[in-house]
Structure formats: structure tokens, C-alpha cells
Amino acid sequence: MKVTILGCYSATPRTLNNPTSQVLEINNRIFLIDCGEGTQVQLRKHKIKFSRIKHVFISHLHGDHFFGLPGLVSTFQMLGRETELHIYGPKGIKEAVLLYLKLGNSYTSYPLIFHELTGAESEIILDDEKVTVSTIPLKHRVYTNGYLFKEKPKERxxxxxxxxxxxxxxxxxxxxxxxxxxxxxxxxxxxxxxxxxDAPPSKSYAFCSDTIYKPDIVPIIEKVTTLYHESTFLDKHKHLCAHTKHTTAYEAGSIAKEANVANLILGHYSTRYDNIHDFKKEAQTVFENVHLAEDGKVLEF
Amino acid sequence: MKVTILGCYSATPRTLNNPTSQVLEINNRIFLIDCGEGTQVQLRKHKIKFSRIKHVFISHLHGDHFFGLPGLVSTFQMLGRETELHIYGPKGIKEAVLLYLKLGNSYTSYPLIFHELTGAESEIILDDEKVTVSTIPLKHRVYTNGYLFKEKPKERxxxxxxxxxxxxxxxxxxxxxxxxxxxxxxxxxxxxxxxxxDAPPSKSYAFCSDTIYKPDIVPIIEKVTTLYHESTFLDKHKHLCAHTKHTTAYEAGSIAKEANVANLILGHYSTRYDNIHDFKKEAQTVFENVHLAEDGKVLEF
Structure with missing residues (x-):
């Protein structure tokens, strides 16, 4: 299982930091998770073949998580794509993408299939012979889901x-x-x-961003191989979480501990901080096995 | 008069090439012209203060000319902007930007003023004590305008x-x-x-992209200081122009000559070409004073 962090900062794109996007390779499937502005360029930089992406999961409709999507859909068209593209995300995502295609008079010739989400409970949204994907209901300023990717049980x-x-x-x-x-x-x-x-253990990956500290997700993500959890703030700015609906590094560590996961990746750092290692230190006061997302980093589990 | 090329390639963003966007400084005014994906990052790289941008001109609603706009509007909000932002572009641009703000539940607190264009004839769309801006009707696959920026006559x-x-x-x-x-x-x-x-001569800048070869713009852009004209193809691919509604370098040179302009900037190169110097050579067979747009290049006139 391999996670390539294309971008992991919150808010605005900057010269060296990209907004949220990552590529998960699990059981020979490739999934694009979130698609902030600049994702296409990051995909090219990291030599991820566009044609391998068949499923895109968007957590919520804030710009730093989806403003790269209309461009990606258009680029697939220009590259002569013929295979289906499945897009999972909150209700509204279909209107958003189709309006931009309509304005440019440039519809896709490949099948573009939207799976709009509205549920408040975790649900399975993809289930094939290799992988299941379920939603993880999160709580942010707009309707938001995390996603849980699980390898199907393997042969003994x-x-x-x-x-x-x-x-x-x-x-x-x-x-x-x-x-x-x-x-x-x-x-x-x-x-x-x-x-x-015994069969080799099935791996699993939980992506949780953006959200306020929400311990009721623990049963859903229990014992996953790797949890990516947002940590926009350090504990010293915890007072900002209630209004912005974000999490501190300490709280992300607590979720990892409570859910008894094997690895925690932190990300979605506020650009106010110069040194992201403080996030690791803070989360490690409660959970040991912490990795820091950084643009371009590849993590294998 | 200074033109900073933020991006000048057609179609999809790539690792080193950005889609169309440029900043024009004329008579102490700053104008952003087109806003492809990645424009924000390019603005930061070239140290152009976001707060100085008060007017954005979008030629047409193809992704490589405006998919960076919703992000820019959102970033202005996050940066605490209070001053007006004027956006000029084809009808539909308002719906496009407002839908993305609505989906993110993140309206701007600064005044966002849209000037939607539908006219088929050149018209003055901005007129203050320093500068006038008029449209240059172009012909592309969707409704498109170029823009003519003229310094007001100066004092003797x-x-x-x-x-x-x-x-x-x-x-x-x-x-x-x-x-x-x-x-x-x-x-x-x-x-x-x-x-x-005599007063120093008033300078002028005409931005023409994207368009098929359209000699009826010549009277509008006659004798401008600098003409930016798209040249997506070389003459050897001229057969692609009719369908895609683009121009060759030779044709761009012809427009420059017929309009008797002082300088021509070529850009919007198809990514099929490895060497953009061939564009310059081709245009120079008909017009001498040719500059090549390149991402990050600053041209002063």
C-alpha cells in the first residue's frame, strides 16, 4: 500500500505548498483523493499516469480540496481518454463540474459518472473484487466525508x-x-x-480531512493500517478549532490511539506554522507512530 | 508599460508550462489578463502583490484561461481583502464563480463586481483618468474577447x-x-x-487570444505599442486552425504588419512543439519585431 502526498497544506496554494490531494495505491487499484488546484501538475511531477486514475474521491467542496477537478476532467478529455471516470463527492459536485464543461462547450467523450453523497452514516460506495470503499462522516463547515479504503480479505x-x-x-x-x-x-x-x-493481513487506509475532533469515527476506522488525519492547528491554537471546524495535532493523535491504528499521517497544516515537526512532537505525546505528510512524500505500508 | 507572462501555453497545465495568464502594468494600473489554473502560484513566484490586482479580464471560458479564477477569488477572501474586485468576461462567468463560492459556503466579504460581456462589437468597458480598456471581438470555439488597454493622452x-x-x-x-x-x-x-x-506618446497593449486569423480586428488595434497575439500552430499545421479556431505564427505576424504595431508578442503555443523559436522565425518572415512569450518573462515597452 502506497500513499503519494501531492499536496497537504490548508487554504491557498503557495509557491512550494500545494492544497490537499493524494494518490493511494492499494491492492493494485489507484485512487485519487481530493483534488486541490495544481493537482494535475503534481501528478505529472510524480509521474503518475493519468490513465490509471479511474476513481476520484472528493471530501468536501472547499476550494483547497476540489478546485483542481474541472481542469483534471478537461485534461482527461484532451488526452483522448475513453475509459470511465468515477467521481465521488458531496451533492453539488456534478453541477460544479458540468457547468464548467458547458461554459467551455467541451463535454467529455468518455463516460463521466458522478456518485453524489448525502448520507449522514457510513456507507459502502465502492465494492469490487479487490477493494471496498466506505464513507467516514466528518464534521466541518460544509458537508464532508472521509473515506475508508480496505483490501478485500486475501487467500490463505x-x-x-x-x-x-x-x-x-x-x-x-x-x-x-x-x-x-x-x-x-x-x-x-x-x-x-x-x-x-494465514493469509497476509488485509491493509486499510482511512482519509479524514477536514473535520473537527470527532471521536465517534473511532469504530469506523478501528485498527486501520494507516490513518491520515488532518491537524490544521497545534494545541496552542486549539481555540480556533471550534469556529473553523478543524483538529489539533494532539486531537489527531488521540483519535489514532483510541482507534488503535498502526500508523498516523498528519497533514492539512495551517500555513501559519514554519516548522511542521512541532505537529509530530505534539501528536506523539499520545500516539507513537506518527508520519508527517509533505508535498511529494511517498509512504509505503 | 510592463507585461509579465505568468503562463502562455495552450491546453493542459504541465510541470514547467502554465496555461494563459499575464499581468499588465500600464500607467500605474495593474491588470490581470486571463487566469488559468496555477495563476495564484505564478503571481507569488513573481512577487506580484495580490492586493494590487483590482481588475481581472477573462477572454473566454475555456479552462486554460479561467480555471484559476475561483481559487483566486477565494484566496483574496482568505487574505482579508476589503477593496473591490472587478471581473470582466463572457456571460456565464458570474454563475461560474458564484456557484463555487456557494458550494463552499464561503462568500466574499469584499465587493465582487462582475462585468459580463455579450457584445459583438468593440466597446469601452473601463474608462478612468489613467486608462481606457475596450474589447476586441475575436472568433474562437466559444464567445471570446481580446482586450485593448490604452493610456490616456498625457500632459504636454x-x-x-x-x-x-x-x-x-x-x-x-x-x-x-x-x-x-x-x-x-x-x-x-x-x-x-x-x-x-509634445507629450510623451501614450502606450497601448492589445491582448488577442484565442482566435482564428481575423483581419477585421486590424482597425481596432492599429498602431498599438504592443500586440500579444496567439499563435497556437506553425504554418505546417495550418490545416488544424479551421477546426480548433486558432492562428499560426505567420498569420499573427500578418496581423501585426497590417495593424502597423510596434511590437508583437507570440504565445499560446501548442505543446506539440519542442522549440518555440520556430514561431519567431515564422512570424518574422512578415513582421520584424517579434518577442516570444515564455512563462515568467517580463517585457517592458
Missing amino acids: KLNINAVLNYEIDKCYYQNIKNGKDVTLDDGTVVSNEVLTF | KLNINAVLNYEIDKCYYQNIKNGKDVTLDDGTVVSNEVLTF
């Missing part, structure tokens, strides 16, 4: 010595990897546990 | 020796600079020509 690993020992025919191997027991010719049942090793 | 220069020689009181100086003759106490009329030198 064949214990080849055991299988050979029982002289089991190859045609049963797939059933065994799927967890089935085997009945031998003499009627003996060989338990699956004897014939296999 | 006082011939101080002549004025002292006639012992003319200082209270008449402003009238003399405005072109008035002076009647002396003995009734003699001293002609203004004797008392002044």
Missing part, C-alpha cells in the same frame, strides 16, 4: 508440504486457499488449518 | 525656458500643460506650441 497461503503429504490433487488447491477443508478418498476430513497458513 | 511638457521668458505666472502652468494658449497682460496671445513640448 497453501502449506505445500502438507498438501503433498496428503497427496491432494491440484484441482482442490483453489478451494483450499479459499478456506475449505478437504475430504480424502478414505473419508478422512483434513482441516484447512493443517493445509494452509 | 512645459518648455520652462519659454515660460520664464514670457514671465508667465505659475498658476497658468497646468492650463499650459493641458494644451491652452496664454494671453499676456499686453493682449499678446502666446501659442501653446511655443510654451510646450
Whole structure:
């Protein structure tokens, strides 16, 4: 599982800092999460093939999370895209993108499929043979969802010595990897546990931005491999959270601890801070395994 | 008069090339012309103070000319802007910007004034004590205007020796600079020509992008100091112009020659070309004084 941070700062684009966008590679799927202005250029810089992106997830309709979307949709058209593009985001996103295409008299010739979200509860919005994606209802100044990406449970690993020992025919191997027991010719049942090793654990990634501290997401993101959680402020500016509906680094660390996740990535830093390492220090007072998002950083889990 | 090219390539943003945007400084006014995605970052890179921009002119509603606008409007808000922002552009631009503000529940607290254009003839759209701005009707795939920026005629220069020689009181100086003759106490009329030198010539800038070769703009842009004219293609791809409604470098040179302008800037190059110097060579077969727009280039006239 690989996360490429294309941008991770809040508010306005700056010379060296891009607004929120990231690419998640999980189980051979590629997902673009949020699409602030400049995302196209960041995708090119990091050599991510545009054609591999088939699903875009937008958390909310603030500019620093979606103003790069109309341009990306247009660029796909100019590049001669033919395959479907699925866009998930709050109700309104379809009108937003289609108005810009209409004004430019430049509709797409590839299928552009919108999945507009309005729910207040977590729901599965994508479910294929490799991955499921669910919403994580967040609380911000506008309707906002985080997204939970989970690898489907993987096949158990064949214990080849055991299988050979029982002289089991190859045609049963797939059933065994799927967890089935085997009945031998003499009627003996060989338990699956004897014939296999545990499957490699399924990985999962939770993206939570933007939101006020919201501990009721903990059951949804429990034990994920990696949680990206916004931390716009340090604790010394905690008083700004109520009005702006953002989280401090300490609070992000608390969520990570309560949800018992393996890794926490912090991001969406306010541009008021010169040194983002203070965010790490603060979150680590409550949760150890903290990574700092930085534009262009690639994190593998 | 100073032109800063923030971006000058057509179609999609790329790692090193930005879509169209430029800043014109003329007679102490600053105008932003077009606003492709990434314009904010380019403004910062070139240290152009956001607060100095009070007027934005959008030629047409293709993404590479205006997808940076909602972000710029939002950033002005985040920076605490209080002064008016005037946006000139095709009908639809108001709906486009306001929808994005509405979706983000983030209206501006500064006055945002739209001047939506629908005319088919050149018209004066801004006229203050320093500058007039008129539209230049262009022909592209969607409704498009170029813009003509003209310094107001300047004051004549006082011939101080002549004025002292006639012992003319200082209270008449402003009238003399405005072109008035002076009647002396003995009734003699001293002609203004004797008392002044010619005013420095007023400068002018015509921005023409995007458009098919359209020689009927020549009377509007005649004798401008500097003409920026799109040249998306070289002559060898002239067959692409009719469908895409763009111009070749040769045609841009022809317009410059026919309009008897002093300088021509070429830009809006298709990204298919590796060497933009071929554009200059081609235009120079018909018009000598050709400059090449390049991202970040500053041209003074």
C-alpha cells in the first residue's frame, strides 16, 4: 500500500505548498483523493499516469480540496481518454463540474459518472473484487466525508508440504486457499488449518480531512493500517478549532490511539506554522507512530 | 508599460508550462489578463502583490484561461481583502464563480463586481483618468474577447525656458500643460506650441487570444505599442486552425504588419512543439519585431 502526498497544506496554494490531494495505491487499484488546484501538475511531477486514475474521491467542496477537478476532467478529455471516470463527492459536485464543461462547450467523450453523497452514516460506495470503499462522516463547515479504503480479505497461503503429504490433487488447491477443508478418498476430513497458513493481513487506509475532533469515527476506522488525519492547528491554537471546524495535532493523535491504528499521517497544516515537526512532537505525546505528510512524500505500508 | 507572462501555453497545465495568464502594468494600473489554473502560484513566484490586482479580464471560458479564477477569488477572501474586485468576461462567468463560492459556503466579504460581456462589437468597458480598456471581438470555439488597454493622452511638457521668458505666472502652468494658449497682460496671445513640448506618446497593449486569423480586428488595434497575439500552430499545421479556431505564427505576424504595431508578442503555443523559436522565425518572415512569450518573462515597452 502506497500513499503519494501531492499536496497537504490548508487554504491557498503557495509557491512550494500545494492544497490537499493524494494518490493511494492499494491492492493494485489507484485512487485519487481530493483534488486541490495544481493537482494535475503534481501528478505529472510524480509521474503518475493519468490513465490509471479511474476513481476520484472528493471530501468536501472547499476550494483547497476540489478546485483542481474541472481542469483534471478537461485534461482527461484532451488526452483522448475513453475509459470511465468515477467521481465521488458531496451533492453539488456534478453541477460544479458540468457547468464548467458547458461554459467551455467541451463535454467529455468518455463516460463521466458522478456518485453524489448525502448520507449522514457510513456507507459502502465502492465494492469490487479487490477493494471496498466506505464513507467516514466528518464534521466541518460544509458537508464532508472521509473515506475508508480496505483490501478485500486475501487467500490463505497453501502449506505445500502438507498438501503433498496428503497427496491432494491440484484441482482442490483453489478451494483450499479459499478456506475449505478437504475430504480424502478414505473419508478422512483434513482441516484447512493443517493445509494452509494465514493469509497476509488485509491493509486499510482511512482519509479524514477536514473535520473537527470527532471521536465517534473511532469504530469506523478501528485498527486501520494507516490513518491520515488532518491537524490544521497545534494545541496552542486549539481555540480556533471550534469556529473553523478543524483538529489539533494532539486531537489527531488521540483519535489514532483510541482507534488503535498502526500508523498516523498528519497533514492539512495551517500555513501559519514554519516548522511542521512541532505537529509530530505534539501528536506523539499520545500516539507513537506518527508520519508527517509533505508535498511529494511517498509512504509505503 | 510592463507585461509579465505568468503562463502562455495552450491546453493542459504541465510541470514547467502554465496555461494563459499575464499581468499588465500600464500607467500605474495593474491588470490581470486571463487566469488559468496555477495563476495564484505564478503571481507569488513573481512577487506580484495580490492586493494590487483590482481588475481581472477573462477572454473566454475555456479552462486554460479561467480555471484559476475561483481559487483566486477565494484566496483574496482568505487574505482579508476589503477593496473591490472587478471581473470582466463572457456571460456565464458570474454563475461560474458564484456557484463555487456557494458550494463552499464561503462568500466574499469584499465587493465582487462582475462585468459580463455579450457584445459583438468593440466597446469601452473601463474608462478612468489613467486608462481606457475596450474589447476586441475575436472568433474562437466559444464567445471570446481580446482586450485593448490604452493610456490616456498625457500632459504636454512645459518648455520652462519659454515660460520664464514670457514671465508667465505659475498658476497658468497646468492650463499650459493641458494644451491652452496664454494671453499676456499686453493682449499678446502666446501659442501653446511655443510654451510646450509634445507629450510623451501614450502606450497601448492589445491582448488577442484565442482566435482564428481575423483581419477585421486590424482597425481596432492599429498602431498599438504592443500586440500579444496567439499563435497556437506553425504554418505546417495550418490545416488544424479551421477546426480548433486558432492562428499560426505567420498569420499573427500578418496581423501585426497590417495593424502597423510596434511590437508583437507570440504565445499560446501548442505543446506539440519542442522549440518555440520556430514561431519567431515564422512570424518574422512578415513582421520584424517579434518577442516570444515564455512563462515568467517580463517585457517592458
